[in-house]
Amino acid sequence: xxxxxxxxxxxxxxxxxxxxxxxxxxxxxxxxxxxxxxxxxxxxxxxxxxxxxxxxxxxxxxxxxxxxxxxxxxxxxxxxxxxxxxxxxxxxxxxxxxxxxxxxxxxxxxxxxxxxxxxxxxxxxxxxxxxxxxxxxxxxxxxxxxxxxxxxxxxxxxxxxxxxxxxxxxxxxxxxxxxxxxxxxxxxxxxxxxxxxxxxxxxxxxxxxxxxxxxxxxxxxxxxxxxxxxxxxxxxxxxxxxxxxxxxxxxxxxxxxxxxxxxxxxxxxxxxxxxxxxxxxxxxxxxxxxxxxxxxxxxxxxxxxxxxxxxxxxxxxxxxxxxxxxxxxxxxxxxxxxxxxxxxxxxxxxxxxxxxxxxxx
Numbered sequence: 001x002x003x004x005x006x007x008x009x010x011x012x013x014x015x016x017x018x019x020x021x022x023x024x025x026x027x028x029x030x031x032x033x034x035x036x037x038x039x040x041x042x043x044x045x046x047x048x049x050x051x052x053x054x055x056x057x058x059x060x061x062x063x064x065x066x067x068x069x070x071x072x073x074x075x076x077x078x079x080x081x082x083x084x085x086x087x088x089x090x091x092x093x094x095x096x097x098x099x100x101x102x103x104x105x106x107x108x109x110x111x112x113x114x115x116x117x118x119x120x121x122x123x124x125x126x127x128x129x130x131x132x133x134x135x136x137x138x139x140x141x142x143x144x145x146x147x148x149x150x151x152x153x154x155x156x157x158x159x160x161x162x163x164x165x166x167x168x169x170x171x172x173x174x175x176x177x178x179x180x181x182x183x184x185x186x187x188x189x190x191x192x193x194x195x196x197x198x199x200x201x202x203x204x205x206x207x208x209x210x211x212x213x214x215x216x217x218x219x220x221x222x223x224x225x226x227x228x229x230x231x232x233x234x235x236x237x238x239x240x241x242x243x244x245x246x247x248x249x250x251x252x253x254x255x256x257x258x259x260x261x262x263x264x265x266x267x268x269x270x271x272x273x274x275x276x277x278x279x280x281x282x283x284x285x286x287x288x289x290x291x292x293x294x295x296x297x298x299x300x301x302x303x304x305x306x307x308x309x310x311x312x313x314x315x316x317x318x319x320x321x322x323x324x325x326x327x328x329x330x331x332x333x334x335x336x337x338x339x340x341x342x343x344x345x346x347x348x349x350x351x352x353x354x355x356x357x358x359x360x361x
Contacts, residue, residue, distance in 0.1 A: 013053050020044040021245060038131065038244035039152050045252020050260050057250040063206055065246035066214035067198035068239060069131055073215075074222030075233040076330055082227075084327045091292055095284050096332040099127045099305055100343070102280040106273040108347045115269045116146055119344045124150025125273060127305040128336035131247060132215060139212035140341050148251045149263045154274050158306030161278065169297045190234035197222055197231070216337070277305045295320065302328040 021044040028036030048055060085092050107122035115121065123137030130151040138144035197218050205213025225231035281303040288299035298320040301311055311329050 013048065013055055017044055017048055017055065017249065020047065021249070025245075037241050038248040039156075041245045041248030042148060042152070042252040043248075045249045046255045046260065047252075049253045049255045050257045055249075055253050057246055057253065060206070061246055062250045063202040063214035064198060065243040065250075066135055066212075067202035067218045068235065068243035069135075069247065070201070070215040070218035071194055071198060071222050071233050072235055072240065073129060073132060073333070074219045074226060075235065076326070077223050077226075077334075079227050081323070081327045081330055084323060085331045091288070092328055092331045095288065095303055095328055096335050098284045099277070099281060099303065099332060100335065100339075102277055103127050103305070104343055104347055106276055110266075110269060110273055111347065113269070115266045116150075117143060119347065120146045121150070121273075122344045122347050123147045123340070124270070125154070125277060126151075126336050126340055127277070128333040128340070130155050131244075132333070133336065133340075134251065135215050135247075136212045136337065136340055140344055142344075143259075144251060145255050145259050146263055146266075150270055150274075153267075153270060154277075155306060157271070157274050158278060158304055159311075162301060162304050162306060162311065165300060166297065187232065187234060190232040191236070193231055194222075194234050197225075211341070219337075281305050294324065298324060301325045 021041045024040035024044055025037045028040050045055075103125040104122060107119075107125045110116055110121035110125075111119070116124065118141065120137070120142040123133055123140070123142045124147045126133045126137070128136075133151050134144060134148045137147040201218035201221055202214040205217045210217065222231065222233055226233060282300065284303040285296065285299035288294045288303065289296050292299075294302070301320055302325045304311055311325060
């Protein structure tokens with residue numbers, strides 16, 4: 001009877017999507033998984049889309065969600081963090097290039113072995129904030145569904161290992177604070193200015209056809225205004241949750257059964273690449289400990305190729321230099337944003353599937 005009602009009133013599938021997303025989000029949040037809401041909504045979208053349920057998110061709504069994400073990234077880039085990067089730039093540059101180089105090489109290997117199409121593997125392994133990398137990958141021609149699959153698999157694996165290491169090292173279990181109410185607003189004027197930045201920035205970016213501009217314009221403008229003391233970025237948890245949900249649904253609802261099977265077939269190779277990238281992070285951590293004098297756990301978290309948000313949670317609840325950890329994570333994120341498209345194009349030209357073999361020329 002319920003199936004007959006769903007066929008009669010297709011709009012009820014939105015209710016099914018909402019309920020399934022809420023259930024999965026509650027489970028993942030209870031497990032204290034970073035980006036739990038986004039991952040839950042993406043999985044819920046995949047469940048429906050692979051059953052041939054045709055739902056989609058309006059592009060303008062997706063753009064606004066990207067704008068909120070851009071403001072979230074800008075809020076993390078406080079002047080104190082940028083000042084620390086500037087004062088110790090050789091250390092930050094060497095550690096960042098090490099992880100980026102390893103990610104690029106592993107992405108090239110996956111592309112060369114035809115595990116994933118085009119530059120999807122390059123963006124899928126890009127060691128920046130996962131949500132931002134998914135959006136950047138889509139803007140530059142990668143398959144957003146497979147990029148999301150790789151990025152969030154990396155987040156889950158790296159976060160689980162980093163949490164375990166921090167717990168064994170300090171005897172504490174990292175967990176996000178849940179004391180802040182969902183609709184908490186510290187200053188309504190700041191919230192209004194932040195919303196205005198999202199609306200104007202994402203709209204302008206769409207009209208000017210800037211790649212990933214709906215996220216990048218609010219990020220760059222927000223960072224500049226925040227650094228100048230003109231803007232205080234205010235993002236209530238409820239606004240972030242809605243934005244994560246929109247991004248997750250937008251990605252998940254694009255999956256097909258064929259794409260999902262492709263992702264599952266690629267799973268062993270992708271997991272191997274993630275573990276190799278984590279090993280490079282450990283090697284960099286050892287170098288930071290031996291040659292720069294950092295504590296082992298601080299160096300490990302700073303060089304960990306996970307999302308900046310998940311590492312921030314672990315660092316905040318562990319006995320480490322959280323400022324250095326976040327500075328290195330965010331400087332790497334900025335470098336991937338700035339040079340990711342060029343690296344992606346460079347790697348793609350080294351192995352183009354349309355290029356004829358040399359012996360046929």
